[in-house]
Amino acid sequence: MSTYFTKDHEWLKVEGDVATVGITDFAQNQLGDVVYVELPENGKSVSQDDEVAVVESVKAASEVYAPVDGEIVEGNELLVDEPAKVNEEAEGAAWFFKIKLGNASQLEGLMSEADYKAFVETL
Amino acid sequence: MADTADLLRTPLFDLHTELGAKLVPFAGYEMPVQYPLGVLKEHLFTRESAGLFDVSHMGQAWLVGPDHATTAAALEALVPSNMKELKPGKQRYTVLLNDNGGIIDDLMVSRPLAAEDDGRLMIVVNAACKDNDYKVIAAALPENVKLEIVEDRALIALQGPKAAEVMALHAPEAAQMGFMEARPLEFDGISVIASRSGYTGEDGYEISVPAGAAEAVAKALLADERVKPIGLGARDSLRLEAGLCLYGHDIDENTTPVEGNITFCMQKRRKEAGDFPGGDRVLKQLAEGTENLRVGLLLDGRAPAREGAEIRVPGTEEIVGRVTSGGFGPTLGAPLAMGYVPSRLAAIGTELEILVRGRALKAKVAEMPFVAQRYYRKPK
Numbered sequence: 001m002s003t004y005f006t007k008d009h010e011w012l013k014v015e016g017d018v019a020t021v022g023i024t025d026f027a028q029n030q031l032g033d034v035v036y037v038e039l040p041e042n043g044k045s046v047s048q049d050d051e052v053a054v055v056e057s058v059k060a061a062s063e064v065y066a067p068v069d070g071e072i073v074e075g076n077e078l079l080v081d082e083p084a085k086v087n088e089e090a091e092g093a094a095w096f097f098k099i100k101l102g103n104a105s106q107l108e109g110l111m112s113e114a115d116y117k118a119f120v121e122t123l
Numbered sequence: 124m125a126d127t128a129d130l131l132r133t134p135l136f137d138l139h140t141e142l143g144a145k146l147v148p149f150a151g152y153e154m155p156v157q158y159p160l161g162v163l164k165e166h167l168f169t170r171e172s173a174g175l176f177d178v179s180h181m182g183q184a185w186l187v188g189p190d191h192a193t194t195a196a197a198l199e200a201l202v203p204s205n206m207k208e209l210k211p212g213k214q215r216y217t218v219l220l221n222d223n224g225g226i227i228d229d230l231m232v233s234r235p236l237a238a239e240d241d242g243r244l245m246i247v248v249n250a251a252c253k254d255n256d257y258k259v260i261a262a263a264l265p266e267n268v269k270l271e272i273v274e275d276r277a278l279i280a281l282q283g284p285k286a287a288e289v290m291a292l293h294a295p296e297a298a299q300m301g302f303m304e305a306r307p308l309e310f311d312g313i314s315v316i317a318s319r320s321g322y323t324g325e326d327g328y329e330i331s332v333p334a335g336a337a338e339a340v341a342k343a344l345l346a347d348e349r350v351k352p353i354g355l356g357a358r359d360s361l362r363l364e365a366g367l368c369l370y371g372h373d374i375d376e377n378t379t380p381v382e383g384n385i386t387f388c389m390q391k392r393r394k395e396a397g398d399f400p401g402g403d404r405v406l407k408q409l410a411e412g413t414e415n416l417r418v419g420l421l422l423d424g425r426a427p428a429r430e431g432a433e434i435r436v437p438g439t440e441e442i443v444g445r446v447t448s449g450g451f452g453p454t455l456g457a458p459l460a461m462g463y464v465p466s467r468l469a470a471i472g473t474e475l476e477i478l479v480r481g482r483a484l485k486a487k488v489a490e491m492p493f494v495a496q497r498y499y500r501k502p503k
Contacts, residue, residue: 032161032356033161033164033453035163035453036458038426054480056426057162058163058166058356058453059156059162059450080425083425
């Protein structure tokens with residue numbers, strides 16, 4: 001299993017041809033208390049950088065982008081009932097969706113954990 | 124990162140930094156939007172205990188004339204509220220109007236308690252509007268009434284059900300004040316001017332403090348475990364639940380007090396006379412109604428509708444209005460909004476739809492405040 005990160009503060013854990021996607025701990029900390037999460041529909045085909053999910057704090061709404069091309073195979077229903085989980089376990093139980101990779105070569109353009117940490121340092 | 128070089132700082136800036144605040148540009152100031160507790164918990168803490176807010180960015184000024192009747196008359200020329208009748212030690216909410224009856228700003232006016240201060244009125248205006256307000260006011264004042272802008276005082280709000288008991292430990296006479304009363308107090312030996320009012324729907328005070336003593340007052344209050352610092356984020360969600368307008372969003376130069384549904388700020392004498400800017404138009408609206416009205420909106424589900432979201436009638440494609448403030452109410456536990464709709468659709472319970480990211484969310488016109496106000500009314 002490999003983990004990748006994006007400049008939009010998402011993480012992907014890839015197992016076989018499916019990636020589990022969430023937002024990073026840095027992102028949840030910037031957002032503040034999450035009160036609402038909107039998930040993509042199962043079966044939806046998406047392209048890299050499409051807006052596929054929404055996460056809202058008390059103050060503002062933010063988009064979550066598809067980190068790669070593919071098909072949405074599952075949304076995390078836990079977040080619909082307990083959006084605050086995003087603040088507690090952003091890089092674990094509070095994943096947003098699973099996507100079946102449409103173009104695995106896109107993973108090469110993403111960041112490693114070390115690269116992402118360095119990227120966050122520059123913000 | 125926003126360039127913070129040109130931003131102003133309040134006398135409590137160092138304290139905000141010390142308390143770990145997240146600072147953002149707001150109305151030309153570098154202000155705390157939240158502290159490490161976070162917006163949601165700050166909001167809830169204010170409702171159950173007491174929150175301390177730095178609102179020093181707001182404009183404080185005095186109108187100074189020879190006697191109350193003269194100063195009150197000068198202010199009445201700009202606002203639709205009774206000022207002549209304002210008693211010593213009382214405060215009133217009002218609006219500055221333009222010639223169309225549009226709202227230039229909303230403000231608080233207090234008449235000092237002491238007889239030697241007769242002829243003085245203290246005003247508190249919005250930070251983003253203050254420069255223009257001062258211009259408008261100064262230009263309209265007669266020779267014998269002057270505008271004195273206060274630059275050397277902070278303004279600290281202490282809000283919440285435990286505000287009064289904490290305040291009484293430092294300024295015992297504060298306990299005797301009723302809602303919308305204002306008076307000078309000695310706070311741990313520091314001379315302050317307090318009003319029993321605020322912007323959260325809770326009991327509490329706004330305390331005008333000499334800049335040099337602001338940190339001492341704030342620290343004295345924060346030393347009490349019943350008080351925590353609260354940022355602008357929670358201030359916004361608190362006022363929204365309380366049904367209070369945010370200037371520049373829910374009311375502005377293009378809305379009158381009638382459209383904005385804040386006619387409570389207009390007393391009978393003024394409503395009959397219409398002797399204020401835009402008076403003819405406002406009187407006509409009072410008699411015949413307005414095309415649009417500000418209403419409260421409650422949404423089904425958990426998705427918040429934000430400012431700018433379009434409102435339509437279910438089953439139609441016609442956009443009839445827009446959300447002017449919206450978000451998630453932590454105390455309500457649900458999304459809530461304010462917006463303008465045609466008056467025929469403004470009745471409580473009217474079913475509407477709000478468009479959020481292309482989806483039509485069900486909403487209903489709802490009574491405001493969304494969360495009951497808990498102001499302190501003195502027993503008669």
